[in-house]
Amino acid sequence: MSEIMKINGKTVSEEKTPFLIGVSGGTASGKSTVCKRIMEKLGQVNMDDTQRQVVCISQDSFYRELNSSEIAKAEKGQFNFDHPAAFNEKLMQKTLLEILAGRKCEIPTYDYRNHALRPDDTVTIYPADVVLFEGILVFYFPEILDLFHMKLFVDTDSDTRLARRVTRDINERGRDLDQVLHQYINFVKPAFEEFCSPTKKFADVIIPRGADNTVAIDLIVQHIREFLNNRLKSDSEKISPHISITRTNSNETHFKRHH
Numbered sequence: 001m002s003e004i005m006k007i008n009g010k011t012v013s014e015e016k017t018p019f020l021i022g023v024s025g026g027t028a029s030g031k032s033t034v035c036k037r038i039m040e041k042l043g044q045v046n047m048d049d050t051q052r053q054v055v056c057i058s059q060d061s062f063y064r065e066l067n068s069s070e071i072a073k074a075e076k077g078q079f080n081f082d083h084p085a086a087f088n089e090k091l092m093q094k095t096l097l098e099i100l101a102g103r104k105c106e107i108p109t110y111d112y113r114n115h116a117l118r119p120d121d122t123v124t125i126y127p128a129d130v131v132l133f134e135g136i137l138v139f140y141f142p143e144i145l146d147l148f149h150m151k152l153f154v155d156t157d158s159d160t161r162l163a164r165r166v167t168r169d170i171n172e173r174g175r176d177l178d179q180v181l182h183q184y185i186n187f188v189k190p191a192f193e194e195f196c197s198p199t200k201k202f203a204d205v206i207i208p209r210g211a212d213n214t215v216a217i218d219l220i221v222q223h224i225r226e227f228l229n230n231r232l233k234s235d236s237e238k239i240s241p242h243i244s245i246t247r248t249n250s251n252e253t254h255f256k257r258h259h
């Protein structure tokens with residue numbers, strides 16, 4: 001018998017509810033890189049999307065649409081993308097609730113060069129056992145904060161973050177140096193101090209130095225592995241035909257979900 005539980009007033013089967021992990025931290029702190037390392041260590045990277053047990057979603061997919069005057073500002077580094085009002089909070093919450101209810105979702109990808117979502121370039125998020133949701137303000141909105149089963153904060157020195165951000169925004173996001181620095185000094189840094197940094201207190205685990213901190217990442221991976229093994233055990237006790245398990249070596253376990 002599957003347990004029935006309520007998530008924000010909605011009834012869902014606990015059996016299907018993924019373990020939702022929030023990953024926050026300042027810009028360029030290494031949130032995506034930490035998530036990538038976790039996925040790699042769990043053997044979840046080179047596999048078909050439909051078979052993944054662990055998936056990662058970026059909060060950037062929930063930036064709200066800008067009007068033409070806001071886009072003109074954004075092009076000059078004069079729009080505040082680090083303020084909570086830049087996000088579509090309701091859509092973010094609705095999508096996470098769908099995910100927690102074990103439903104398949106379509107999520108748009110974000111185009112940093114044009115400051116817009118790509119509605120025609122969506123990613124399908126298939127039901128998974130563990131979902132990582134990463135972004136600068138994932139712990140800011142109380143109703144979203146409440147949904148996480150585990151909260152990680154990537155804590156990287158701000159000079160290191162600025163240095164990485166300059167290189168990344170120029171090389172990958174089509175920005176020039178003046179624009180990056182103007183945006184950083186006027187919006188990114190003050191908003192980090194006002195909205196992101198205070199949410200560090202909600203974290204269960206703080207990861208100093210981000211992806212360089214292999215000890216912290218290994219501990220988190222171990223915790224996720226235990227969750228997956230327990231779920232697998234209870235699934236196989238019910239003789240589920242939907243999941244198969246392969247152990248490739250003593251440290252790596254590959255899980256496959258058959259839809």
Ligand SMILES: Nc1ncnc2c1ncn2[C@@H]1O[C@H](COP(=O)(O)OP(=O)(O)O)[C@@H](O)[C@H]1O
Binds near residue numbers: 028029030168212
């Ligand atoms: N430990 C690290 N050492 C060197 N470069 C890193 C490290 N972690 C991240 N980076 C680089 O810094 C930039 C930002 O990292 P990313 O993981 O995308 O941060 P975030 O998701 O927090 O914005 C990327 O170009 C990434 O390759």
Ligand SMILES: Nc1ccn([C@@H]2O[C@H](COP(=O)(O)O)[C@@H](O)[C@H]2O)c(=O)n1
Binds near residue numbers: 026
């Ligand atoms: N059009 C946009 C949208 C967002 N940003 C910046 O991205 C940062 C968040 O992404 P990270 O990978 O760095 O966490 C945030 O600080 C925004 O300033 C942007 O520059 N342009």
